[in-house]
Amino acid sequence: MREFVDEIANQFFARIECDGSSFDEKNLVLELRSVLPAYSEVIINPKVEKRIVIMVTKEYHCLGDALIRNYFNTLNANVCCVIGNYDTLRELTKKYEVPFYHVSHENKTKLVFEEELKTIINEYEPDYIVLAKFMRILSPEFVSHYEGKLINIHHSFLPAFIGASPYRKAFERGVKLIGATAHYVTNDLDEGPIIVQQTIPVNHTFTVSDMVISGKEIEKSVLNKAMQLVFQDRVFRSGNKTIIFE
Amino acid sequence: MREFVDEIANQFFARIECDGSSFDEKNLVLELRSVLPAYSEVIINPKVEKRIVIMVTKEYHCLGDALIRNYFNTLNANVCCVIGNYDTLRELTKKYEVPFYHVSHENKTKLVFEEELKTIINEYEPDYIVLAKFMRILSPEFVSHYEGKLINIHHSFLPAFIGASPYRKAFERGVKLIGATAHYVTNDLDEGPIIVQQTIPVNHTFTVSDMVISGKEIEKSVLNKAMQLVFQDRVFRSGNKTIIFE
Amino acid sequence: MREFVDEIANQFFARIECDGSSFDEKNLVLELRSVLPAYSEVIINPKVEKRIVIMVTKEYHCLGDALIRNYFNTLNANVCCVIGNYDTLRELTKKYEVPFYHVSHENKTKLVFEEELKTIINEYEPDYIVLAKFMRILSPEFVSHYEGKLINIHHSFLPAFIGASPYRKAFERGVKLIGATAHYVTNDLDEGPIIVQQTIPVNHTFTVSDMVISGKEIEKSVLNKAMQLVFQDRVFRSGNKTIIFE
Amino acid sequence: MREFVDEIANQFFARIECDGSSFDEKNLVLELRSVLPAYSEVIINPKVEKRIVIMVTKEYHCLGDALIRNYFNTLNANVCCVIGNYDTLRELTKKYEVPFYHVSHENKTKLVFEEELKTIINEYEPDYIVLAKFMRILSPEFVSHYEGKLINIHHSFLPAFIGASPYRKAFERGVKLIGATAHYVTNDLDEGPIIVQQTIPVNHTFTVSDMVISGKEIEKSVLNKAMQLVFQDRVFRSGNKTIIFE
Numbered sequence: 001m002r003e004f005v006d007e008i009a010n011q012f013f014a015r016i017e018c019d020g021s022s023f024d025e026k027n028l029v030l031e032l033r034s035v036l037p038a039y040s041e042v043i044i045n046p047k048v049e050k051r052i053v054i055m056v057t058k059e060y061h062c063l064g065d066a067l068i069r070n071y072f073n074t075l076n077a078n079v080c081c082v083i084g085n086y087d088t089l090r091e092l093t094k095k096y097e098v099p100f101y102h103v104s105h106e107n108k109t110k111l112v113f114e115e116e117l118k119t120i121i122n123e124y125e126p127d128y129i130v131l132a133k134f135m136r137i138l139s140p141e142f143v144s145h146y147e148g149k150l151i152n153i154h155h156s157f158l159p160a161f162i163g164a165s166p167y168r169k170a171f172e173r174g175v176k177l178i179g180a181t182a183h184y185v186t187n188d189l190d191e192g193p194i195i196v197q198q199t200i201p202v203n204h205t206f207t208v209s210d211m212v213i214s215g216k217e218i219e220k221s222v223l224n225k226a227m228q229l230v231f232q233d234r235v236f237r238s239g240n241k242t243i244i245f246e
Numbered sequence: 247m248r249e250f251v252d253e254i255a256n257q258f259f260a261r262i263e264c265d266g267s268s269f270d271e272k273n274l275v276l277e278l279r280s281v282l283p284a285y286s287e288v289i290i291n292p293k294v295e296k297r298i299v300i301m302v303t304k305e306y307h308c309l310g311d312a313l314i315r316n317y318f319n320t321l322n323a324n325v326c327c328v329i330g331n332y333d334t335l336r337e338l339t340k341k342y343e344v345p346f347y348h349v350s351h352e353n354k355t356k357l358v359f360e361e362e363l364k365t366i367i368n369e370y371e372p373d374y375i376v377l378a379k380f381m382r383i384l385s386p387e388f389v390s391h392y393e394g395k396l397i398n399i400h401h402s403f404l405p406a407f408i409g410a411s412p413y414r415k416a417f418e419r420g421v422k423l424i425g426a427t428a429h430y431v432t433n434d435l436d437e438g439p440i441i442v443q444q445t446i447p448v449n450h451t452f453t454v455s456d457m458v459i460s461g462k463e464i465e466k467s468v469l470n471k472a473m474q475l476v477f478q479d480r481v482f483r484s485g486n487k488t489i490i491f492e
Numbered sequence: 493m494r495e496f497v498d499e500i501a502n503q504f505f506a507r508i509e510c511d512g513s514s515f516d517e518k519n520l521v522l523e524l525r526s527v528l529p530a531y532s533e534v535i536i537n538p539k540v541e542k543r544i545v546i547m548v549t550k551e552y553h554c555l556g557d558a559l560i561r562n563y564f565n566t567l568n569a570n571v572c573c574v575i576g577n578y579d580t581l582r583e584l585t586k587k588y589e590v591p592f593y594h595v596s597h598e599n600k601t602k603l604v605f606e607e608e609l610k611t612i613i614n615e616y617e618p619d620y621i622v623l624a625k626f627m628r629i630l631s632p633e634f635v636s637h638y639e640g641k642l643i644n645i646h647h648s649f650l651p652a653f654i655g656a657s658p659y660r661k662a663f664e665r666g667v668k669l670i671g672a673t674a675h676y677v678t679n680d681l682d683e684g685p686i687i688v689q690q691t692i693p694v695n696h697t698f699t700v701s702d703m704v705i706s707g708k709e710i711e712k713s714v715l716n717k718a719m720q721l722v723f724q725d726r727v728f729r730s731g732n733k734t735i736i737f738e
Numbered sequence: 739m740r741e742f743v744d745e746i747a748n749q750f751f752a753r754i755e756c757d758g759s760s761f762d763e764k765n766l767v768l769e770l771r772s773v774l775p776a777y778s779e780v781i782i783n784p785k786v787e788k789r790i791v792i793m794v795t796k797e798y799h800c801l802g803d804a805l806i807r808n809y810f811n812t813l814n815a816n817v818c819c820v821i822g823n824y825d826t827l828r829e830l831t832k833k834y835e836v837p838f839y840h841v842s843h844e845n846k847t848k849l850v851f852e853e854e855l856k857t858i859i860n861e862y863e864p865d866y867i868v869l870a871k872f873m874r875i876l877s878p879e880f881v882s883h884y885e886g887k888l889i890n891i892h893h894s895f896l897p898a899f900i901g902a903s904p905y906r907k908a909f910e911r912g913v914k915l916i917g918a919t920a921h922y923v924t925n926d927l928d929e930g931p932i933i934v935q936q937t938i939p940v941n942h943t944f945t946v947s948d949m950v951i952s953g954k955e956i957e958k959s960v961l962n963k964a965m966q967l968v969f970q971d972r973v974f975r976s977g978n979k980t981i982i983f984e
Binding site for chain 1: 405441
């Protein structure tokens with residue numbers, strides 16, 4: 001059992017993990033409701049395996065890691081399909097017998113592009129949509145539509161280097177560490193609730209391209225960690241922050 | 247021996263550590279000069295123990311650590327004096343028989359304040375001036391005057407949370423790590439060449455004040471590491487970056 | 493609130509932190525006793541500031557850090573006195589107006605040596621005795637006498653390099669990281685319940701002496717972290733392990 | 739350029755990376771030979787892409803990561819084939835069109851088993867043989883035969899928990915961190931020269947199985963890092979240690 005009182009939001013969070021067979025779910029809900037305030041949210045017995053859609057652009061490292069885990073059933077989720085705005089990662093995805101959809105963003109409005117994405121996504125009714133290095137900015141409408149379901153990996157230790165080309169900016173600033181951030185997507189670009197962050201050291205010998213290579217490792221690790229936490233129902237949102245019962 | 251070619255600045259850096267007694271310093275300089283381009287800078291046999299002045303405000307953790315190391319001769323430097331814009335750390339400093347000067351910034355112009363600082367500093371002819379949680383912004387004139395000699399510890403993993411109250415900002419952003427940055431001071435606030443950076447994990451249970459407490463540990467560690475590197479002549483500046491031959 | 497079920501020891505642990513003024517301690521104990529099994533241990537409202545005795549040999553880094561924190565009231569403990577089996581750290585200790593006792597282990601039996609230690613320790617009735625680089629092995633009698641009160645810092649990432657000269661052994665083995673371990677002392681040398689462990693990277697350029705210098709930093713950090721946890725009543729022992737409600 | 743003087747082995751190591759087209763390899767060797775002692779070893783212009791054979795048992799995580807990198811040409815090596823003493827990882831390997839050989843160790847002597855391995859390995863003339871969670875102990879004859887070419891990933895921060903079941907041992911000891919070690923294989927079990935080591939924190943809530951899961955992440959990361967370093971010719975052996983010019 002883990003509890004947390006968010007004194008600023010004036011909210012109470014608790015997560016209880018039970019074990020055993022003689023467990024009457026309905027009575028438990030009734031009993032909890034009888035002691036908790038009317039406005040409380042009670043989530044009982046969530047499904048063990050989430051359904052997810054992964055969206056990508058051209059980089060393989062996060063997708064590859066997720067596909068292998070999915071194949072060996074260690075992702076705590078079922079990858080329903082992969083959508084790419086380029087066709088680059090089709091072959092990798094097909095190796096694991098996961099459907100791949102190429103939805104180009106070119107020669108169409110963002111509205112049309114996102115309608116095409118939504119048609120595919122909705123067909124699979126996913127619990128979460130994971131942006132595994134999906135390099136297009138999504139519209140407020142799209143983000144609102146999937147409120148709370150969108151998880152992104154950003155290639156910097158936010159709030160440093162918000163926006164495009166964070167490794168180039170990191171190189172130019174001469175930082176001695178680089179990092180990655182997994183966060184829920186909101187309509188403030190790169191400003192959503194942070195789930196996981198990590199950094200690794202770099203030094204003066206690193207070119208931008210060396211930073212990109214090192215960064216990929218930490219992006220992969222951070223996104224995987226965030227997926228594990230979210231899919232095990234350990235992450236709660238409180239305003240623009242996350243409570244994580246690890 | 248360590249070398250580095252900065253291809254962007256088009257500069258070559260080398261650091262050679264020699265051992266032994268039959269070592270003719272003058273001949274070595276002559277020989278090096280004869281093969282190196284005329285514009286090269288050659289630094290030979292720097293003095294082992296630097297002279298430093300430490301400037302503080304009210305927080306004790308960085309100063310305390312430096313004073314103990316100074317007392318046991320493990321700082322690679324000699325702390326000539328401590329200057330505080332408050333009198334708070336006088337007692338701590340006096341325990342180690344190091345002169346302490348209280349130079350208040352109150353009821354005077356920045357110009358006057360800094361002239362008072364300079365009078366004291368110049369008396370000691372320090373190699374470096376270490377801002378160990380000195381919480382006043384120095385004027386461009388002051389910074390230029392001590393160009394390349396000013397080392398600061400900033401309480402965030404720059405460029406995140408530039409300016410005041412970084413821990414409050416970090417708390418409000420809901421980051422999952424906090425950090426500290428030691429850097430040379432330039433006239434762009436918190437934008438000088440970075441020497442050392444580290445981060446440590448935090449979580450949702452951390453209040454601003456918990457972050458401050460955890461942050462102090464890493465500030466202390468980062469500033470100490472930076473001082474070790476600088477005082478052992480391992481840090482070279484190239485534009486707004488540092489080359490560190492560790 | 494934090495809870496943990498140790499399924500191997502078949503034990504349940506809980507720690508509850510309350511806030512507020514209208515808090516009747518006696519009733520709370522009675523109510524808890526009425527619902528808990530008879531064999532349960534209930535610790536209520538422990539005193540906020542522990543009393544500690546620090547034992548040292550010649551190395552200053554852990555002691556210096558603790559004395560400064562003690563002086564600025566950030567140790568969550570009150571350092572009653574320091575005992576050294578050498579006189580080396582007397583001057584440092586005296587700076588902070590803390591009593592220092594030199595109890596040499598030379599020219600006497602371990603029994604006599606430890607009786608002298610006990611006489612001094614008992615006078616102060618400490619809650620904990622912190623071995624801050626105390627380099628003598630204590631007898632089973634001594635350890636039993638202060639069962640659960642002795643905290644030690646060991647200069648390796650246990651169980652690697654048990655016993656003497658861990659840095660030399662680490663150097664000879666060519667490890668790429670070194671570490672430190674804070675643990676409760678039991679009668680199995682370096683085998684007591686571990687409280688905190690950390691490692692830091694080293695490389696082929698490190699001599700034994702460089703490892704010692706780097707190691708001191710992590711020893712200081714690990715011992716301090718362990719003291720914070722223990723003095724805030726966050727550490728529970730379960731067999732030869734610790735449950736830590738951080 | 740990187741240099742290192744191993745004062746104990748009384749040896750000098752240097753690694754120079756050159757760039758440019760007008761580069762006469764033969765003259766360079768001649769010139770170097772003319773100034774270096776006769777017993778020096780000079781390695782010039784090693785081939786960029788190594789040939790490797792990967793040996794596995796049942797665990798997929800290290801192999802999967804290497805196969806994906808191999809597929810996207812970011813391994814700095816070419817995976818010639820995979821040999822498993824179980825058939826478990828055949829399907830994964832075949833997805834990437836890499837030959838997979840199942841060589842069971844059952845119902846035969848170690849001598850016969852290893853002759854079968856050698857027959858396959860030798861066919862591919864690999865530069866390195868990577869034991870990516872290969873859980874059989876190889877004979878001194880086998881190890882000698884591939885002297886300096888065998889890289890292993892061990893699932894503990896050696897020298898802690900040498901031998902079998904390191905995670906169970908770590909759990910029983912109650913350590914607060916677990917780790918992984920990549921090393922060259924020698925005939926002293928788990929005692930070969932260490933290339934890369936990392937640790938990650940664990941706590942009292944980790945079961946053995948949780949440690950195994952967390953450990954896999956770090957095993958994957960450590961083995962990958964070691965392969966990058968070795969395949970880029972950055973690792974030199976000096977006795978039972980490694981010099982790494984990173």
